[in-house]
Amino acid sequence: MKIHSLDLIVFLIYMLGIVGFGVSFYFRKNSAADFVTGGGKLPAWALGMSIFATYVSSISFLTLPGSALQGNWNGFVFSLSIPVAAFIAVRYFVPLYRKLQNPSAYAFLEERFGPWARIYASSCYLLTQLARMGAILYLLALPMHVLFGWNIPLIVLFTGLGVVVYAAMGGISAVVWTDAVQGIVLIAGAVGCFVLIVFQMPEGITQIWDIARRDSKLSLGSLSSDLGQSTFWVVLVYGLFINLQNFGIDQSYIQRYKSAKTEQEAKKSTWLGSLLYIPVSLLFFVIGTSLYAYYQVFSDSLPLELQSIEQADKVFPHFIATVLPPGISGLVIAAIFAAGMSTVSTSINSSATVILEDHFKKYIQPNPSQNIQIKVLHVASLAMGITGLLVGLAFNGVESALEAWWALASIFSGGILGLFFLALLGKTKTNVPPIAAVLSGLAVIAWISLGEFLPDTIRPNFTLHKNLAIVFGTMAIFMMGFLLGLVFNPSKREEKVI
Structure with a gap:
């Protein structure tokens, strides 16, 4: 043509x-x-x-x-x-x-x-x-x-x-x-x-x-x-x-x-x-x-x-x-x-x-x-x-460029939204809760996005749509960070000083 x-x-x-x-x-x-x-x-x-x-x-x-x-x-x-x-x-x-x-x-x-x-x-x-x-x-x-x-x-x-x-x-x-x-x-x-x-x-x-x-x-x-x-x-x-x-x-x-x-x-x-x-x-x-x-x-x-x-x-x-x-x-x-x-x-x-x-x-x-x-x-x-x-x-020659982009976007950007919500709504200012939260959220995102490539022992035995990776990843980061923030929350005296 x-x-x-x-x-x-x-x-x-x-x-x-x-x-x-x-x-x-x-x-x-x-x-x-x-x-x-x-x-x-x-x-x-x-x-x-x-x-x-x-x-x-x-x-x-x-x-x-x-x-x-x-x-x-x-x-x-x-x-x-x-x-x-x-x-x-x-x-x-x-x-x-x-x-x-x-x-x-x-x-x-x-x-x-x-x-x-x-x-x-x-x-x-x-x-x-x-x-x-x-x-x-x-x-x-x-x-x-x-x-x-x-x-x-x-x-x-x-x-x-x-x-x-x-x-x-x-x-x-x-x-x-x-x-x-x-x-x-x-x-x-x-x-x-x-x-x-x-x-x-x-x-x-x-x-x-x-x-x-x-x-x-x-x-x-x-x-x-x-x-x-x-x-x-x-x-x-x-x-x-x-x-x-x-x-x-x-x-x-x-x-x-x-x-x-x-x-x-x-x-x-x-x-x-x-x-x-x-x-x-x-x-x-x-x-x-x-x-x-x-x-x-x-x-x-x-x-x-x-x-x-x-x-x-x-x-x-x-x-x-x-x-x-x-x-x-x-x-x-x-x-x-x-x-x-x-x-x-x-x-x-x-x-x-x-x-x-x-x-x-x-x-x-x-x-x-x-x-x-x-x-x-x-x-x-x-x-x-x-x-x-x-x-x-x-990308030339990649079997599915669109699917490759979705997978890369989930891994690279999926953890940032949860961290942003944690910064906006969370209580702690220490490093342990947000770092642990981000690591846990990225693990969830990778588990959902790349599940078919994981070993059988850790591969999910139920089906989640890959679009939900950012949803559950964001929720995991926020919830983990928020709960750990309660544990690592500074004392009232320290908060007054701050």
Whole structure:
């Protein structure tokens, strides 16, 4: 399958335009604060669009329609947990981080438990971002390789270098404003695809509805209490914990809290970015169901190799390439790349901030000049971006990149949320309870995530869905730390001294 020359022109113009727009912010910043928080002057709507664009990676753009096409709307339950997490974020997390003088999300952990907690959390965050960038770049390249014959390493290099250039040069202002543009392109592309599917159907939207109801494609999942299956409750609880992790301890979100002009503006951006994702994710599921109905009617137009369940994620790109008019398909392909680029650029910028605040300033040069800070941010952005690009190349040939990413994310980031809740709600300031709690939580996460690789003697003899690893890991850390905190709690006299 060959891409039309007009699509290629549209795609290249978009890519060059977005990179050029991002690079232009290099000439508008004068300090490290401009690079990290935009000087605290970014508007709420742009920050909200940036939060939204970070939510919608290229994985979402491709896998959500594929999930609806091969199954039902069970995955949409994840989005239903967002309002609860956003409310907690607006009520507690935004005020907490706005009060902290340090732009790092992990300075709070150091205040509560000492330097080890900050080193642990920030290092886990950096490892998570490398895995995330690599997985997104690879998963972005895979369908383009299958559909258009583009070389996977070249796609990873081309996309990765483009993002690295503007994220490293322009700082968070470049990231936020390019995210805002890319979020709009993404929504427009998705809406356009759905409208075209409806117009292609002989009986319009009612035919899609009838086929979807006939084949039970609109279910949100089983309401059973089986923790080994992807039930409504398993996805809802998993979504709640993942979203609390995003809002509570993800550096990229915390930077956006601090980039707003006021606390009220930060709260508005959080509501906008999180709530906008709900209808857009619903739109992706609607597109998947509509594609199912479309290829029920036009079954001859779907190649045999794409008709298996395992190939469901490639059906939407196939539709884009074969049904959309030339030029429009190029814009939608650009929207898919936009989804990936916005997430990767966010990871680069937030990782550079963590390297400067949590490592360089703490252990190399405590009071660097503005010039040195900006140089460190540039170098750290380049280093993280290129390393993430190399991780993306290393994913080439992995049997399931998405499952590999989930496993790595569970191990690297699963323990931080529990530690954050322990810092927020726990009583002790000694090191023994939180360290013991983190070790126990990581053991639980590894036991659930990697159970099939463990020896028979310690392998779980019951089934838990892997998405529950972060749920039980977080609970184990908090409960263990809280109970040990009661044992190691200082005496009343010591508390008065403190």
